[in-house]
Amino acid sequence: MTMDRDWRLSRVRHAMDVAGLDGILMFAPGWRRENVRYLTGALFRGAFAFAYLPKVGEPTAFVGNSADASATREIGRVKDIKVVGFPEVGDISSVIREDLASSGTLGIAHLELMPKVLLEPLLRALEGTPIISATRLMDEVRLVKSGWELEQIRRAGVVCSAGWKAFVAALHPGVREFEIVAAVEAELKRMGAQDNFMLLASGGDEVMGMTPPGVRELQPGDMVRTELTPQLDGYYAQICRSAVLGEPSEGQRKSFDLFNEAVEAGLAVVRAGVTAGDIARAENDVFRAHGYGEYTTSQYTRVRGHGHGLHPDEFPPLLEDNETVLEENAVIIIHPNTYTPLAGYHVLGDPVVVKQTGYEPLLSVERILFSSPI
């Protein structure tokens, strides 16, 4: 744990040096807690939390209630913990002012999301201090995982694989979409997951994308698609799979073959030193080769995969024009999810750890077109 903590701090501080930052403040609103978690390791319940890392010295955590303070203390990565009555930010500005005096540059991760009621008094208190966004800096810092972090993601992968099994077990004609989600969520929570990001869609080739569930009842022949992403102790692992109620149709089989070939093409180029764009191109080339190139555009799909870790959808997006170089121990999911006329929206994807000469798979679920008996 101590080694991992020191490794993280040195990684952030190296990025700060490169960017010319003298201090970095990480802001965590309720839906973007990854950077404060990176420093503290804690799972927060409050609406807001901050963490400050000076160029030299120990970090400080600022939390909104005693439960979050206890959670931070228990993890032990940050010793200096202050309970703040948000929107009061006087304690935060005091710590920063004392550290930076009047000469340092401050970076704020998730500056773009800071509410006026928090940011404006902070700016007033730090008048004269140059402040820039450190959101991208932290995205890049978190991209490469430590050995300890990889172990957490592997554990989340075990829960993720179990979630998929629960998903398949819940598929029966007449079951409503939200009941499938209930079964999956219950299993994930039973296994210790604290959270889950999940979308799904059921039906035939008219399905164009995934959303939260509705009241639609499953029918024989439906393809049911899901992207499920449980979080265990702060770390997410994602799986993308599709299953058919009954025997798959010829179109569904062809669709699976196409998507599986694209996943394999993406995986085949993964190794340290390739770019996000290299992987996306490899996936999309398969679609183009089969005459489905138009379905790789933003009209039908968002990305061909992405990073994940302390956030379910991390940097970089796998897109052909993204030239981010993937270093060893980056974690990405390769998912060429999109619509085609073969069988409608299809999802298939696996997360992997980038290695020097290839990759390490993070899931135990086989990559097949699942079929549920009816």
Add this chain to the structure above:
Amino acid sequence: MKRGLVVLDPSEIPPGELEGRVGALQDVLRERGLAAALIYGDVFHSGDLTYLSNICIYWNEGVLAVPANGSPAMLMKLSPRVHPWMRMTSNLSDLRSGPNLAVLAGQYLKEQGASELGLVEMSWWPAQLVDELETQAGIRSILDLGSVVRERRQQPSESELELLSRGSGLTAQAVIEGMGQDLSNHERAGRAELVARLGGAEDVSVYCHHCGPDADTVEVISEFRGFWTLAARVVGGAQTEWAGALATGYEAAASEIRPGVTIAQVASAVQGCLASTGLGWKVDLIQHTDIETEAGYRSIHEAAASVGEGSVAALRLELELPDGSTAVLADTYLIRGEDTEVLTSPLPGIVSGINAAEKSF
């Protein structure tokens, strides 16, 4: 996260109800001479936006644009591919997607010819987004409309009360399911989650943790059709001194709940019961509109304000135990005249196996 059932059912939200909610905001706009209001929401904090449109921002951020006259539009970072689903689950037809909300808003306001603008709860908007809005061509002035929508939500209509009541029942059932004997806290969480999701909850947070060596807290916060409720109970601990104190303190707090009560009055009642224990405690009375963020987006003034007639609020008492853990009791109440009603009433006694009068510290 929001991954449960999202539905717009006319038997639950009668025709005209959403339009009426928007109409009340439009009245305010016309009174103040404003051409449009914008309401910001993200996946963590979007109750106002859902109230006005039934839209569920299941990921990322969005802005609801309400003109002084005419129908609202939803501006979002989500892909246009989700528009068909959003049309099915809301009453909106004007949906616009793009990577920059300020640019989307600027285009919308230009089309509307709107130059004087109100932002609902501007202080909670991302500061940079407000700055970007101010640079959009044609916007002359931006006014903070404050909590105008949230305040209206705090006086629920009969149909809204019905949904709050159903949601409270679901939350209570989830707590009950999590209270089974001989379960691990993970198993408690799984059972509670299953009941809430099968009952149609859109979002659920379940917190199960040890309180002392022999007891567990089961706390459930759920969103049902956009309405948030809260309940918590303690399993075990009947033989401990703190359980009696907790029960007594909670009942003292609950006995204070009536129209016009403030959190200071509730806290005073708890203090009278718990002062001699030497244990730390925290009590809160959270309007249903603030349960979504666990009161995280509430100003000091709002936290101190009295609770109005007809409002729905959760009472939550947290006791800090000698080993550093906490025990929590909570219910959601309809506060109406002398008939204050516990909406989570299907729940058993406030600490399982113990009544308040049986033990004192």
